[in-house]
Amino acid sequence: MYEGIVQDLIDELGRLPGIGPKSAQRIGFHLLQADPADVRRLADVLIEVKAKVKFCRVCFNVSSDVECRVCRDPRRDGSVICVVEEYKDVVAIERTREFRGRYHVLGGAISPIDGVGPEQLRIRELMTRLADGAVTEVILATDPNLEGEATATYLTRLLKPLGLRVTRLASGLPVGGDLEYADEVTLGRAFAGRRAAE
Ligand SMILES: [Zn+2]
Numbered sequence: 001m002y003e004g005i006v007q008d009l010i011d012e013l014g015r016l017p018g019i020g021p022k023s024a025q026r027i028g029f030h031l032l033q034a035d036p037a038d039v040r041r042l043a044d045v046l047i048e049v050k051a052k053v054k055f056c057r058v059c060f061n062v063s064s065d066v067e068c069r070v071c072r073d074p075r076r077d078g079s080v081i082c083v084v085e086e087y088k089d090v091v092a093i094e095r096t097r098e099f100r101g102r103y104h105v106l107g108g109a110i111s112p113i114d115g116v117g118p119e120q121l122r123i124r125e126l127m128t129r130l131a132d133g134a135v136t137e138v139i140l141a142t143d144p145n146l147e148g149e150a151t152a153t154y155l156t157r158l159l160k161p162l163g164l165r166v167t168r169l170a171s172g173l174p175v176g177g178d179l180e181y182a183d184e185v186t187l188g189r190a191f192a193g194r195r196a197a198e
Contacts, residue, residue, distance in 0.1 A: 006028065006032070009028045009031065009032075010024045010025055010028040011024075013027050013028055014115070017107055017108040017114075017116055017120055017121075018108060018111065018114040018115075018116055019114070019115065020113070020114050020115030021115065023114075023115075054066070055087075055105075056068035056070075056071055058071045058102075058129070059071055059102060059103045059104050059105055060087070060104070060105040060106075060107060060122055060125070061087050061090050061103055061105050062087045070090070070094075070102055070103060071102060075100075076100055076101060076102055077100050077101045077102070078101070078102060078134060078135070079101070079134060079135055079136045079137065080099075080100075080101030080102070080135070080136070080137045080138075080139065081101060081102050081103065081104050081126075081129065081130075081135050081137075081138050081139070082099055082101055082102070082103050082104070082138075082139040082141050083103075083104045083106060083126065083138060083139065083140050083141060083142070083155065084103060084104070084105055084106065084141050084142070084179065085105075085106050085107075085108055085109050085142055085143055085148065085151070085179070086105065086106075086107070086108070086180075087105050088180050089105075089141065089143075089178075089179045089180055090103050090105065091180070092179055092180040092182070092187060093141065093179075093187065093191070095184050095187075096184050096185075096187050096188035096191060097188070098187075098188040098191040098192055099139075099191055101137075101139075104122070104125075104126050104129065105122065106121040106122050106123065106126075106142075106151070107120075107121055107122050108120065108121055109121070109142055109143065109147035109148050109150070109151040110147060110150045110151045110154055111147045111150070116147075118154055121151070123155070123158070126155075127158075130159070130162060130164070135164060136164055136165060137164060137165040137166075137167060138155075138159055138164060138165070138166050138167070139167050139168075139169070139191075139194055140152040140155055140156065140166065140167065140168050140169075140197060141169050141179060141191075142179075143178050143179050144169075144173040144174065144175050144179070145175070145178075148179075152168060152197065156168075156197040156198070160197070165196070166196065166197040167194040167195060167196055167197055168194060168195060168196075168197045169187075169190040169191060169193075169194050170189065170190045170191075170192075170193030170194055170195060171190075172186060172189060172190055172193075173186060173187070173190050174186075
């Protein structure tokens with residue numbers, strides 16, 4: 001559509017989660033018109049964050065090592081995986097001290113309006129983790145909003161035929177918000193009262 005490097009920029013932006021073709025174009029043109037110093041600062045921070053922050057190769061949680069603290073901890077229950085959208089949800093759930101299993105960070109939620117489909121999320125990686133049958137329960141702890149619900153429904157359909165227990169957090173979380181905004185007590189209760197996914 002556009003020439004060479006401009007199209008490359010739009011293509012790269014469009015590969016980001018939550019950025020559809022229209023947003024990619026809008027951000028691309030914004031960058032073309034922006035002050036070179038501003039763009040340089042953005043480029044620098046992108047390179048720096050990649051150099052300094054790593055993600056766990058197992059669960060995609062933020063990690064200072066190849067595997068994160070939770071995955072390395074032998075006291076954590078490897079038979080239960082809690083699926084969350086973002087690593088900040090891991091932080092919120094860890095704060096409740098209610099969960100002793102492991103995590104899987106999807107990297108977002110299904111959102112057709114933003115151009116995010118299942119293939120943009122780490123669902124294939126989740127299926128690979130479940131392949132050996134060691135996991136017996138998957139807790140779907142996506143955000144209590146439209147995108148989170150769509151993601152949980154999609155995963156329920158995908159996971160149930162595998163014959164493992166698929167659960168959702170109990171209701172009571174503030175609807176429409178992010179998991180991380182729920183207070184510890186509410187989130188802890190939602191965890192303890194989890195129920196089979198429909
Ligand atoms: Zn991990």
